[in-house]
Amino acid sequence: MELTLWTYEGPPHVGAMRIATSMEGVHYLLHAPQGDTYADLLFTMIERRGKRPPVTYTTFQARDLGGDTAELVKGHIKEAVDRFKPKALLVGESCTAELIQDQPGSLAKGMGLDLPIITLELPAYSKKENWGAAETFYQLVRGLLKNHPHEKGSQNSKAWKDQSRRPRVNLLGPSLLGFRCRDDVLEIQKLLNIHGIDINVIAPLGASPAELMRIPDADANVCLYPEIAESTCLWLQRQFETPFTKTVPIGVGATHDFLKEISEILGIEPPNQSETSKQSRLTWYSQSVDSNYLTGKRVFIFGDGTHAIAAARIANEELGFEVVGLGTYSREMARPVRSAAEKLGIEALISNDYLEVEKAMANAAPELVLGTQMERHSAKRLGIPCAVISTPMHVQDVPARYSPQMGWEGANVIFDSWVHPLMMGLEEHLIGMFRHDFEFIDGHQSHLGHQGGQPTTKHEPQTKYLNPDEAAKEIVSKNNSPIWTEEGEAELAKIPFFVRGKVRRNTEKYARQAGCRQIDSETLYDAKVHFRN
Amino acid sequence: MTTTLTRPIDGEGSVQVQQDPSIHIEEGALVIAVYGKGGIGKSTTSSNLSAAFSKLGKKVLQIGCDPKHDSTFTLTHKMVPTVIDILEEVDFHSEELRPEDFMFQGFNGVMCVESGGPPAGTGCGGYVTGQTVKLLKEHHLLEETDVVIFDVLGDVVCGGFAAPLQHAHYCLIVTANDFDSIFAMNRIVAAIQAKAKNYKVRLGGVVANRSAELDQIDKFNNRTGLKTMAHFRDVDAIRRSRLKKCTIFEMEPTEEVLAVQNEYLSLAKKMSESVEPLEAEPLKDREIFDLLGFD
Numbered sequence: 001m002e003l004t005l006w007t008y009e010g011p012p013h014v015g016a017m018r019i020a021t022s023m024e025g026v027h028y029l030l031h032a033p034q035g036d037t038y039a040d041l042l043f044t045m046i047e048r049r050g051k052r053p054p055v056t057y058t059t060f061q062a063r064d065l066g067g068d069t070a071e072l073v074k075g076h077i078k079e080a081v082d083r084f085k086p087k088a089l090l091v092g093e094s095c096t097a098e099l100i101q102d103q104p105g106s107l108a109k110g111m112g113l114d115l116p117i118i119t120l121e122l123p124a125y126s127k128k129e130n131w132g133a134a135e136t137f138y139q140l141v142r143g144l145l146k147n148h149p150h151e152k153g154s155q156n157s158k159a160w161k162d163q164s165r166r167p168r169v170n171l172l173g174p175s176l177l178g179f180r181c182r183d184d185v186l187e188i189q190k191l192l193n194i195h196g197i198d199i200n201v202i203a204p205l206g207a208s209p210a211e212l213m214r215i216p217d218a219d220a221n222v223c224l225y226p227e228i229a230e231s232t233c234l235w236l237q238r239q240f241e242t243p244f245t246k247t248v249p250i251g252v253g254a255t256h257d258f259l260k261e262i263s264e265i266l267g268i269e270p271p272n273q274s275e276t277s278k279q280s281r282l283t284w285y286s287q288s289v290d291s292n293y294l295t296g297k298r299v300f301i302f303g304d305g306t307h308a309i310a311a312a313r314i315a316n317e318e319l320g321f322e323v324v325g326l327g328t329y330s331r332e333m334a335r336p337v338r339s340a341a342e343k344l345g346i347e348a349l350i351s352n353d354y355l356e357v358e359k360a361m362a363n364a365a366p367e368l369v370l371g372t373q374m375e376r377h378s379a380k381r382l383g384i385p386c387a388v389i390s391t392p393m394h395v396q397d398v399p400a401r402y403s404p405q406m407g408w409e410g411a412n413v414i415f416d417s418w419v420h421p422l423m424m425g426l427e428e429h430l431i432g433m434f435r436h437d438f439e440f441i442d443g444h445q446s447h448l449g450h451q452g453g454q455p456t457t458k459h460e461p462q463t464k465y466l467n468p469d470e471a472a473k474e475i476v477s478k479n480n481s482p483i484w485t486e487e488g489e490a491e492l493a494k495i496p497f498f499v500r501g502k503v504r505r506n507t508e509k510y511a512r513q514a515g516c517r518q519i520d521s522e523t524l525y526d527a528k529v530h531f532r533n
Numbered sequence: 534m535t536t537t538l539t540r541p542i543d544g545e546g547s548v549q550v551q552q553d554p555s556i557h558i559e560e561g562a563l564v565i566a567v568y569g570k571g572g573i574g575k576s577t578t579s580s581n582l583s584a585a586f587s588k589l590g591k592k593v594l595q596i597g598c599d600p601k602h603d604s605t606f607t608l609t610h611k612m613v614p615t616v617i618d619i620l621e622e623v624d625f626h627s628e629e630l631r632p633e634d635f636m637f638q639g640f641n642g643v644m645c646v647e648s649g650g651p652p653a654g655t656g657c658g659g660y661v662t663g664q665t666v667k668l669l670k671e672h673h674l675l676e677e678t679d680v681v682i683f684d685v686l687g688d689v690v691c692g693g694f695a696a697p698l699q700h701a702h703y704c705l706i707v708t709a710n711d712f713d714s715i716f717a718m719n720r721i722v723a724a725i726q727a728k729a730k731n732y733k734v735r736l737g738g739v740v741a742n743r744s745a746e747l748d749q750i751d752k753f754n755n756r757t758g759l760k761t762m763a764h765f766r767d768v769d770a771i772r773r774s775r776l777k778k779c780t781i782f783e784m785e786p787t788e789e790v791l792a793v794q795n796e797y798l799s800l801a802k803k804m805s806e807s808v809e810p811l812e813a814e815p816l817k818d819r820e821i822f823d824l825l826g827f828d
Contacts, residue, residue, distance in 0.1 A: 131628065138673070231673065238677065331628035 006374060008329035008352050008392055012122035012132025013094045014039050019136040020090055021053040022175040022204040026140070027086035029077050031069075031104045032094035034059045046395050047176050056080040058097070058104075065100070073104045074111060081113055088116045088144065088209040090136065095124030116209065118143040128352075130227040130304070130330055133175060137204055138231045144212050145239070155241035157219045158267035167266040168198040170218040172244075173229030174205040179307060179391050181205055183404035184224065188249065191407045192222075195259060196268065204228075216240045220265045224248065224406070225306055227330060249406045250310035251414065252280050253317055280411035285419075286319050297422060300325035300366035302349065302357055302375050303390025305333020307405070309340045311370045311389050314414060316344060325349065325364040327357065329372075354378065365501040368422050373397070385421035389414075482511040484519045491521035506531055563805060564681045565737065566697040568725075569707030570717035571687035574742045576604045577775055578707050578765075579684035583608060584780040585794075585801035587641040591679040594669070595643060598662050598697060599686040600650025608639030610778050615649025616665045632672045640780050644674070650686075658686065659696035666700060680805070687717075698728045703737030703808055705762065710744035712825050715753050722757065723815040735810035738762035740800070749825055756824060758813040763800040768793055 009015075013030060020028035021043055030036070037057050043049045058076045060069055081089065091108045105119025118139050122132045160167040171188060174181035182205070189199050200218040201211050215221075215236065221244035223233045233244040243265050249258035256276045263270040277283050286294065299321040301311045305328045315321040326341040327349030328334065334350045341348035349360050358378035361369060369379040369386040373394045379386035388397050389405075403417075404410040484492070495503050503524075510527035511519050567579045576597070583595045597604025602615045616635050623629040639645045648665035650658050662683075669675050683697035698704070704725050708714040718739070728734050741750050741764045750761060765771065770790045774781045781797065784790045816824065 127628070142676070235673065331626050334626075334629045335631075 006354055008354070008372065008374065009129035010039070010042075011095050011124045012127045012129060012135070013092055013120075013124065014042070015129040015132025015134070016090060016092055016120055016122060016136040017043075017053055017055055018129075018133045018175045018177050019140065019204050020055060021049070022206070024206065024208040025087035026054065026090060026209060027080055027084050027088075028053075028055045028090040028092070029058070029073075029080055029104065029108065030055050030092060030094060031058045031060075031073055031097040031100075031102060033096050034061060036094045036096065042177060046393065047398055048395065049176065054084065054086070056084075060097070060100075069100055070102050070107055073102055073107050077104075077108050077111060077113075081115070086115065088118065088140065089113070090118050090120055090140065092120035092122060092136075093124075098124055116143060131332060133228050134231050134332075137172075137175075137228060138235060140209075141203075141212055141215065141232050142235055142239075144209060145215065148213070148216055148240075150216065150240050152241075157243050157265050160219055161267065166196055166198045167219045167268065168200040168217070169220045169222050169262070169266075170200050170215055171202045171222050171224055172233060173223060173225030173227075174202065175225075175228055176205070177391065177393075178225060178228070179304075179389070179393060179397070180403060180405045180410075181225070183402050184406040184410065186402070187404040187407035187409050188222070188224065191249070191255070191259070192262070195263070195271065197262065197266065216242070218242065220244060220262065222262065227304055227306060227333065248306050248310055250307070250410060251314040251318055252277060252282055252408075252411045254310060254313060255280075255407055255411065279408040280415075282318060282411040282415040285415055294419065294422065295320040297321050297368055298324045298364070298366045299368045299370060300361050300364050300375075300384075301389075302327045302329075302361075302369075302371040304328060304372075305330045305337055307390035309333075309336055310405075312340050312344060314411075315370070315418075318411075319415075319418070321368070324366050325360055327351065327360070358382075365505060367501075368418070370418065387418045387421050481508050482516055482519050488518075488520040488524055491524050503528075562675060562678045562681050564683070564701045564703075565804060566683040566685055566701035566704045566734070567707060567740075568685050568694075568704055568721045569687055569740075569742075570714040573687065573707050573709060573714050573717075574771075575687055575707050576684050577607070577771060578705075578740055578742060579604060579682050580607045581771075581781050581793075581797045582705075582801060582804075583643045583680075583682050584640050584782045585797035586680045586682075586805070587643050588782065588798060589801055589805070591801075591805065592677060593643045593680045593682065594674065594678045595639075595645050595682045595684060596662075596665060596669075596697075597645070597647040597684045598650075598658065598665075599684065600658070601686070602647040602649050604684040605637070605639055605643075605645035605647060607775060607778055607780050608643050609637050609645050610639075613637045613645060613647055615647045616668060617649035617651070617661055620664065620668075627668055627671065630668070630672075632674055635668065636672075636674060640783065644678070658694070662696035695724070695728065698725060698734045699732050701734045703735055703804065703810070705737050705740050705804075706759075707740045707742050708750060709742055710746050710749045712749070715749060715825060716821060718753070719757075719815050719821050722759070722813050726813070726815060736813050737804065737808050738811060741765065743767045752824060753816075753821075757816060758811060760811055762803055762808075763796055765793065765796060 016028060017039055020026050037059065040053055043053050056076055058073055060072055064072055089108065091105045093104060108117045120136055120139060122135060169192065171185060174185045185202055185205060192199065201207060201215050203212055221233050221236055221242050223229045223244045223246065236242045237244060245258060245261050247254055247258040247261050249255040256273060259276065260270045299315050301308050301315065301323060308326060308328045312323050312326050315323050323344045323346065326337065326344065326346060328337045329352040331350065337350065338348045349357065351357060354374040357375065361378055362382055366384060369375050369384050370389045371386060372390050372392050373388060374392065376386045376388055403413045405414060492500060492504060507519055507524050507527040510530050511523055516523055567575050569575045579595060583593045586593045595605050595608065603612065606612060619630060619635045620627060635646060637645045646665060646669065648661050650661050683701060685694060685697050706718045706721050708718045722736065725734060725736055736759065738760045739750060739754065739762060741747055741761055743765065745766050747761065747764060754760060768789060770784055770793060771781060774784050781790060781793050
């Protein structure tokens with residue numbers, strides 16, 4: 001067992017809360033001690049939701065454990081059902097309650113309540129938040145639909161043609177505390193509508209149990225977030241023979257492929273590539289002269305499976321970046337991430353230890369980091385520009401304005417939010433160079449805070465923050481690198497920051513080859529001569 | 534002041550750890566565990582029975598619990614990798630696995646899983662079975678299954694022997710009409726009775742295998758309250774099907790083969806429609822020697 005300060009995902013019951021809170025008319029009875037109620041704040045603070053999640057905690061205390069916790073559970077179930085009058089009740093336990101083995105699901109089922117009760121068994125010690133969300137959505141959909149009549153062989157995703165109606169699909173997977181789900185749903189609805197496809201049900205976000213009952217009416221399912229919806233889509237395919245899409249429409253290429261896939265499933269004319277490539281400004285912006293200096297920039301990508309894979313494709317195919325690191329914290333998505341990394345000729349990093357990720361980041365020496373809030377912190381520490389592409393997120397990643405990741409507009413948003421930190425980063429050295437100019441005295445703070453715009457001479461007063469070069473050195477020096485002398489460091493500091501990392505790496509490589517234990521300014525210039533030849 | 538602790542009720546003399554109650558197979562599926570002395574034909578019986586259930590239109594899952602992992606061999610026509618092998622590959626991060634990694638479609642859609650086992654002399658076969666059930670459950674493979682058949686290892690009485698009892702509704706005991714295999718059956722009956730105190734498992738009956746006569750089995754049944762559910766003579770077709778790596782249902786339909794097929798189908802039918810839990814009383818070792826030992 002590892003103790004850690006920060007985690008990428010919460011325990012699985014938080015995933016169940018995400019599903020319950022995303023929906024209408026669903027209540028979640030959570031057998032949990034008092035302390036576990038903290039999870040409410042994720043929804044009210046990060047997602048800035050105006051209401052508390054529809055969760056009743058049994059909040060047992062130490063003294064309850066001497067008595068009958070089962071009675072406590074039943075009392076809370078009754079109260080919750082009387083007060084909130086849900087259309088479906090989820091019953092589960094948090095990690096602590098799992099140990100008491102009260103089996104609240106069986107208790108609820110034995111109470112003779114007149115509403116669907118879904119028992120959740122979420123192994124808190126081996127599974128995590130996204131798995132919990134996926135399992136909850138699956139159990140809810142299956143619980144409501146397993147007795148829904150279906151004649152084998154009757155599903156036909158092209159049947160709409162004979163029924164004089166437009167084809168209709170479900171959008172499955174969007175949930176609260178997912179990355180930009182709210183706006184993605186609108187964008188995909190718009191996109192499908194243009195291509196003559198109607199939306200049947202969107203779930204779990206905003207759906208009621210009654211709407212879940214209408215899921216089988218769709219001609220196909222769109223699996224927007226495989227982390228949340230894949231197991232449900234697979235079950236719907238087994239149970240109702242409904243096909244589902246496997247492409248996640250993030251980026252210009254993927255959006256085109258998505259439209260092609262859904263068109264083939266529904267039997268409609270697939271869109272023309274030359275047309276679709278004009279739908280987003282990303283394509284032209286990244287081809288334009290202004291963006292020439294983006295080409296070949298080293299980028300490190302880490303996030304959930306869906307967004308990391310999408311980011312790697314956009315970075316590589318659409319922006320001309322060089323992907324130097326790709327990884328995910330979701331074990332469930334380890335396989336597709338590994339194969340995406342393999343295609344790029346790199347090895348995927350599958351880890352839920354943010355310090356390990358930070359180390360990999362420092363070693364890859366990227367010029368841009370695309371990651372979660374955790375990577376944003378690491379990147380800040382290392383002085384590297386960063387854009388957030390995935391959960392876990394910060395309140396600032398839930399903007400008030402419309403900013404989807406999916407579809408054509410999503411590609412525009414991605415272009416802006418990735419390229420701006422990079423451009424700002426490139427201008428960073430100018431702040432350093434002109435720091436002594438009278439026009440630069442104040443009001444020109446670096447966006448990296450005190451760490452940006454490193455002084456080019458060492459006589460500048462030291463900031464109390466860890467200097468990014470120091471941080472990089474500290475992390476990298478663990479792999480037995482040669483030591484930089486003070487004079488060597490000073491010489492290195494004169495080099496503009498955006499090539500400094502490369503010079504540092506090359507010099508260290510040279511020093512190792514030459515067997516130098518220490519690097520001073522002479523070694524630096526020897527290395528320069530060495531690599532020039 | 535001192536208190537005398539009462540011994541937990543878990544079978545006579547057993548101090549086994551209770552099964553984790555969260556690992557249970559969803560209600561609805563009929564779970565059968567097949568027991569018997571080593572080498573008596575449990576795997577052959579299990580596979581043919583699975584095939585018979587599938588012929589009746591049931592969705593069947595067969596779980597081989599023997600480290601030898603050849604239980605489902607005649608269904609899949611190959612040696613499939615075991616759950617433990619596959620888990621080792623992903624460093625026991627079961628989230629990375631997909632059903633197709635460890636579950637294989639066999640004859641007539643029978644789903645086949647080999648749990649595999651720990652290296653000889655180490656580990657616990659019960660743990661391996663538990664992990665397998667957990668994995669199947671996490672991947673929702675048990676929810677739409679009508680019949681689950683555990684093919685249990687015959688040689689040892691340990692966790693690997695006991696674990697399937699915790700999931701099963703009925704046990705079938707495979708035996709021949711000879712003293713040794715009936716003696717083993719008697720011990721199995723005792724173990725099942727012990728488990729039945731805490732779990733839902735009940736005795737389903739006896740499958741007489743490779744025996745022309747049934748006199749010894751009948752004698753034992755009359756005395757203990759067991760019942761013979763199916764009878765297979767020493768049929769060469771069954772032996773040949775094994776050599777051909779297929780179930781009896783894929784053999785040339787000669788009269789002999791058809792008779793055997795019908796016996797399996799009738800066993801499957803009885804198990805799904807009219808099986809009654811048997812209240813059998815095992816014999817003491819001395820009694821069984823007196824009953825059968827000196828003939």
